[in-house]
Amino acid sequence: MDIVKKTLYFSWGIRLHGANRQLYGTDIKNNTIDSHKLTYGQVAETDLWDAIQIIHSANYYSIYNNIIRDFGHDGILLAGYTSGLTVKDNDIYNNYIDGTNTEHLRFGSTIGRYCTDNKFHNNYAENLNAAFQMAGYRNEIYYNIISNVRDSGITSSGAGIILNSGMGGDSTTSYNKIYNNIIYKTDNEGIAIRMGTNGVEDIEYNEITNNIILNTGNCYSITGGCDRQQSAGTYIWGGIYVAKNNIWKDNIVYTAGKTTNLVVYKPTPASGALYYDNVEEWNATNGTHGQIITGNIGNDPELIDPENGNFCFSLTSPYINSGIGIPANEIIGTLDNLPCPDADINNDGKINIEDFAVLSVWWDDENACSSPGWCGGADFDMSGTVDMSDLAFFAKNWLRQ
Numbered sequence: 001m002d003i004v005k006k007t008l009y010f011s012w013g014i015r016l017h018g019a020n021r022q023l024y025g026t027d028i029k030n031n032t033i034d035s036h037k038l039t040y041g042q043v044a045e046t047d048l049w050d051a052i053q054i055i056h057s058a059n060y061y062s063i064y065n066n067i068i069r070d071f072g073h074d075g076i077l078l079a080g081y082t083s084g085l086t087v088k089d090n091d092i093y094n095n096y097i098d099g100t101n102t103e104h105l106r107f108g109s110t111i112g113r114y115c116t117d118n119k120f121h122n123n124y125a126e127n128l129n130a131a132f133q134m135a136g137y138r139n140e141i142y143y144n145i146i147s148n149v150r151d152s153g154i155t156s157s158g159a160g161i162i163l164n165s166g167m168g169g170d171s172t173t174s175y176n177k178i179y180n181n182i183i184y185k186t187d188n189e190g191i192a193i194r195m196g197t198n199g200v201e202d203i204e205y206n207e208i209t210n211n212i213i214l215n216t217g218n219c220y221s222i223t224g225g226c227d228r229q230q231s232a233g234t235y236i237w238g239g240i241y242v243a244k245n246n247i248w249k250d251n252i253v254y255t256a257g258k259t260t261n262l263v264v265y266k267p268t269p270a271s272g273a274l275y276y277d278n279v280e281e282w283n284a285t286n287g288t289h290g291q292i293i294t295g296n297i298g299n300d301p302e303l304i305d306p307e308n309g310n311f312c313f314s315l316t317s318p319y320i321n322s323g324i325g326i327p328a329n330e331i332i333g334t335l336d337n338l339p340c341p342d343a344d345i346n347n348d349g350k351i352n353i354e355d356f357a358v359l360s361v362w363w364d365d366e367n368a369c370s371s372p373g374w375c376g377g378a379d380f381d382m383s384g385t386v387d388m389s390d391l392a393f394f395a396k397n398w399l400r401q
Contacts, residue, residue, distance in 0.1 A: 012050050013071065018057025018085065025060030025090065028052065034069040035102065050074040051097075056085040064094045070102040074109050075125065080136065081112025088116045094332070097125040103152045106130035110139045113172045120144060124332045126309075131159035131192070135173040143330045144181045145311055151187040158187030160216065162194050163243075165203050173203045180326055182212045184306050189264075190216035190253065193243040204245040204290075212301050212325045213253045217261070245290040252297045252324055253279050262298070301325065312340035315381050315393040341380035343397035351397050359394055362386040 013033035016023055033051040051071040052063060056079070068075045075097035080087035092108070099105030107125035110118055115136035125132075126147040134141065141161065151158030160183035165173045183190040190213030193203050253262060263276040265285065276282040279298030286293045301324070302317035304310040311331060313320045320328075320341070328340035329347070345355040362368060362375040363386050369379035380390045 012053050013068070014051070015053045015055075016058040016061065017053075017055050021057065023058040025058075025062060028061060028063045029065045031066045032069075033066065033071065035071045050077040052076045053079070054087055054090060055079045056082060056087070059086060059088050059090065061090045063090065063092045066095045068095065068097045070099055071105055072102055073104065074106050075099075076108040076120075077111070078109065078115050078118055079111040080114035080116070082114065084114075086114045086116065087112070088114075088118065090118045092118070092120045093122045095123045097123065098127050099129055100127040102129065104129045107132045107144075107146055109133040110136045110176075112136055115139065122330060122332055129158065131157060131162040131189075134161060134163045134176055134178070135165060136176070137172065138175045138177075140177045140179075141181060142177070142179045143326050145184070145326070145332060146181065146186075147184045147306070147309075147311075149186040149188075157189075159189040159192055160186050160213070162189070162192045163203055163206055164194050174205050176206045177209075179207065179209045179211065180324070182214070182303075182306075182311050182325055183216060184212075184214045184311070186216040188217060190214075191251075193246065203243045207247045207249075208251065209247065209249045210324045211251045212303075213251060214301060214303070214306065215255050217255055217258065243289075243291075245292075247292040248294075248296060249292060250295040250297070250324060252299065252301045252319065253282075254298055254300050256300070297324075315341055315389060321397065341393060342377070343380070343394050345377045351394075351399060356394065359386060359390065 014028060014031070035051075049071075050073050051068040052066070052075070054061060054077070063076060076092055076095065078087045078090060097105070097107055105128050107123070107128060108120060109132065111133065112135060116138050118136075118139045120132075120139075120141045121143045123144045124147075125144065128146070128149045129152040131149065132141065132146065146160045149158045149160060161178055161181070163173050163176065163178075178191060191208055191211065193206075255262065260277050261275050262278055263282040265274045265276065265282070265288075274285075276285075279296045283293055283296055285291070299318075301319050302314045304312045304314050311326070312328065313325065319325060328342040331340050343351045343355060345358045348354070358376050359378040362378050365375075365386065367384045369375035369382070369384050369386065371382075374382050375386050378386045378390060380393045383389070
């Protein structure tokens with residue numbers, strides 16, 4: 001089913017609002033929801049909001065294989081901020097969100113104390129104008145690609161993901177997990193804890209682990225000034241309430257050419273902001289105000305071609321199979337679903353003689369490999385020939401399971 005924006009009078013593409021009754025899930029799948037270039041700046045005339053909105057007692061929905069383009073607020077918003085009206089156990093995956101022609105579109109949001117146990121995974125969101133807003137309890141964001149987030153000056157900021165307690169009034173933000181995402185090329189922070197002025201409790205016990213935060217904090221297209229202190233890879237801001245007891249572990253935080261303010265950290269409301277120019281300095285703050293900050297890495301992850309949508313590790317990257325980033329068999333990349341190098345050629349969960357047999361069949365057959373098969377998957381670097389670079393990659397992964 002395609003739902004296409006053809007009039008100025010629809011507020012949402014798809015809206016599930018339980019109000020005083022419980023809505024229990026079904027599938028929302030295979031839709032195209034396109035605003036036809038309407039923008040958040042037109043909201044007074046059009047009341048244009050979310051492409052998919054789940055709010056107040058709407059639970060157990062699966063939302064997948066949808067294409068969302070150019071809506072004026074959220075791609076997919078979950079909101080549960082009224083007592084007794086939970087929004088929980090919804091599963092959002094394999095969706096594509098693109099905001100090329102709008103001045104305000106974020107990937108999505110989880111808002112409110114009663115927004116719990118929801119999952120966003122294996123989605124690809126690009127050309128956005130605002131951060132994913134995360135609040136609530138026990139929500140998870142993993143295996144997503146968030147690429148190219150611009151600060152358009154309309155509202156919010158050009159960040160990747162923000163944990164924020166200041167949304168929807170009572171918006172406690174605790175025990176959430178953000179892991180194994182790739183966040184690429186944002187104007188401001190890659191991942192941030194940023195306290196809102198109407199927050200009611202601390203942001204605590206959240207886990208931010210194994211993410212790749214690449215070329216963020218650039219302000220490369222901001223329309224206003226660019227020297228904001230939150231132009232950083234990661235950002236922890238105490239604000240009115242306190243960000244405490246959160247885990248920042250084993251993330252790659254790297255911006256090419258950036259030598260200052262890679263991390264901005266304001267641990268308490270009373271303290272001044274601390275600026276760290278590299279990840280090593282940041283790791284050394286482990287234990288400050290209960291934050292666990294350890295194992296984070298400041299090196300280039302060596303992705304193949306993120307600027308053109310290929311977020312796979314290159315064959316020479318030291319982080320292949322490290323547990324950081326998105327595993328090769330989970331990455332979405334682009335709508336073309338470019339394959340990532342994976343030495344498990346026959347996809348049986350093991351790298352052994354059976355995989356080597358496939359590689360040997362195609363060995364040194366010059367220019368024999370091409371898309372989409374790439375010689376049965378043995379041409380790992382997609383050079384057109386199965387050669388020594390492919391063999392070296394295979395040997396590096398030999399007998400891995």
